[in-house]
Amino acid sequence: MQGELSGPQSVDTAVKDNPHPRAIPRSLPYWWEAGEPLPVQPLTQRCDVVIIGSGYTGLSAALRLARGGCSVAVLEARQPGFGASTRNGGMVSGVLKHDFDRLAGRVGTDRTRRIFAEAQASVLFLERLIEDEDIACDYRRTGMYFAAYKASHYAQLEREGERLQEHGIETTMVRPDQQQTELGTDFYHGGRILHLAGGLHPGRMHRGLLERCLASGVEVHGDTPVTAVERSGLKWRLASPRGDVLTDEVIVATNGYTGPPFDYCRRRIIPIGSYMIATEPLPGELARTLIPGKRMIQDTKKVLFYFRMSPDGQRILFGGRTSFRTIDEQESAKRLHRQLSGIFPALRDVRLSHTWSGNVAFTFDALPHLGNHAGIHFSMGYCGQGVAMSTYLGSRLAAGILGHADAETVFSEAVFPGRPLYTGYPWFLPLVGEFYRLLDRLGR
Ligand SMILES: Cc1cc2nc3c(=O)[nH]c(=O)nc-3n(C[C@H](O)[C@H](O)[C@H](O)COP(=O)(O)OP(=O)(O)OC[C@H]3O[C@@H](n4cnc5c(N)ncnc54)[C@H](O)[C@@H]3O)c2cc1C
Incomplete structure (x- = not known):
């Protein structure tokens, strides 16, 4: 199992505290390994750019900036x-939370076309990055299968697919009676394949980017929460418990x-x-029959499920927004297992090895x-x-700081919307979540 794992450099304390590691799943992302932490370096006191957050956004910006000559x-x-x-699930796609026509009704056809085109470009960008940087992250362009949760969703998928095809996005419909080529279940009612999509190992992807950053001279400091940012003359002063840093530019990638x-x-x-x-x-035989099409899977529910085989083809990885309140990962594991067994009854008695969670970031216009x-x-x-x-x-963000020509993006054009009185605590989620679940039950 360990050969499959790669990721951040620490094990959740929950694993160490778990007295029955075989009996209940470990509260740990499947993608992580108990590796050595990065050596702690003295915190730099000055640099050209400070990036807050070490995920894909932060590291991708860091790599380009360092290669462009910045400290x-x-x-x-x-x-x-x-x-x-x-x-994450390691599903690579340019999927947006929007139906083409509805978004066009809101922001205009031209902008919608550019939004969809750039979302597709993001996949090609990532594929090129993996290839150019030779990142061993098990990437394969598998395509993604959107499984119709209700029979009525099939027609919606078909309509939307035709629209996407008109804009150069390749899709193929799979009728309910043909679905066994994609999924070993009758739970869904056919679906649509999106061809420009794939799967990778998120831990290895992150590790690859991190290594390229370090090799390019980027300093990466863990355990360094930024607690304040203020102007200091022409520079910015960032405060953290490990000390202050002076910098010309600040990127928030949190x-x-x-x-x-x-x-x-x-x-x-x-x-x-x-x-x-x-x-x-x-x-082996069971593993081969669950997702014979070997694609990344999402269903059409509002509170959706997403699932795939692990890169070694031996396990199923299954995810969803199983609760709109924060819940214990052992409880979420039980719920997800029940839901997974509803789709694939043969998995009712299989054991789970890992359970984990993470935060996704929605916006009020559902766009980045x-x-x-x-x-x-x-x-x-x-x-x-x-x-x-x-x-x-x-x-793209790094390109803007470097003054490169490809900095332009449609995702910088619109106002970043907020809501009056909203301060970042989404108290309304349980209510909205229940509403969406109701719509799912009604098949809307
Ligand atoms: C369970 C799950 C499944 C997902 N599945 C998919 C999928 O299959 N396909 C897909 O396309 N997307 C998926 N996503 C979304 C995708 O993972 C994210 O959109 C993406 O990783 C965001 O990267 P990021 O670098 O912007 O943020 P993150 O990777 O979240 O990094 C932000 C970092 O900022 C740090 N930070 C925050 N505040 C501070 C501070 N004050 N000082 C210093 N550091 C700070 C945090 O500790 C964190 O490490 C999934 C997400 C989750 C949680």
């Missing part, structure tokens, strides 16, 4: 890669973990917990935002679809 320090509150970048002192962003981000489980290795507020750069709000987008926009 760069990445400051991370926990271990490097602590956030969503090593906790996504679903954004807190004080980044109140502008915090008031615009809705952090939502997403939960995942991994099964123990499955018997890159920008600059009062001199501080940010990129965030990937709405649960950030593996490709965060890496892509991190690089």
Whole structure:
């Protein structure tokens, strides 16, 4: 099992505290390994750019800035890669939380076309990065299968697929009676394949980016939460318990973990917990029959499930927003296992090996935002679809600081919307979540 794992450099204390590691799943992302932490270095006192947050956004920006000649320090509150970048499902796609026509009705056809085109470009960007940097992260362009949760969803998928095809996005419908080529279950009612999509090992992806950053001279400091940012003459002074840093430019790359002192962003981000489980290795024949199409799977529910085989093809990894309140990862494991068994009854008695959760960052317009507020750069709000987008926009952000021609992005054009009285604590989520679950039950 360990050969499969790679990720941040620390084990959750929950694992050490778990007295029955075989009887209940470990509270640990499947992608993590108990590796050595990065050596602690003295905190740099001055540099050209400080990046707050060491996920894909932060590291992608750091790599480009360092290669562009800047001195760069990445400051991370926990271990490097602590956030969503090593906790996700590893599904690479340019999927947006929007139906093309509805978004076009809101922001216009031209902008919608550019938004969809850039979302596709983010996948090509990530694929190129993996290839150019030779990152061993088990990436395969598998395609993604959108499984229709209700029979009525099939027609919606078909309509939306036709629209996507008109805009050059390749899709294929799979009728309910053909679905066994994609999924070994009758739980769903056919679906649609999105061809420009794939799967990777998020821990290895993060480790690869981290290694490229370090090799390019980026300083990455774990256990360094930034607690204040203020002007100091022409520079910025960032405070942390490990000391202060003076810098010319600041990038906030904290996504679903954004807190004080980044109140502008915090008031615009809705952090939502997403939960995942991994099964123990499955018997070979069973493992081969669950997802014969070997694609990444999402269903069409509003409170959706997403699942895939592990890169070694032995386990199923299954995720969802199983609760809109913060819940214990052992409890979320039970719920997810029940839901997984509803889809694949043959998995009812399999053991789980891992259970974990992480924060995704939604926005009030369900679009990512890159920008600059009062001199501080940010990129965030990937709405649960950030593996490709965060890496892509991190690089775009760096291009802007370096004055490179490819800095332009449609995701910097719109106002980053907030809501009156919203300060970053999403008290309304349980209510909204219940409403969405009701819509799912009604098949809307
Ligand atoms: C369970 C789960 C499954 C997902 N599945 C998918 C998927 O299959 N496909 C997909 O495309 N997307 C998926 N996502 C979303 C994707 O992982 C994220 O969009 C992406 O990783 C965001 O990267 P990031 O670098 O912006 O943020 P993160 O990786 O979350 O990094 C932010 C970092 O900022 C640090 N930080 C916060 N505040 C401070 C501070 N004050 N000082 C210093 N550091 C600070 C945090 O500790 C954290 O490490 C999933 C997310 C989750 C949680």
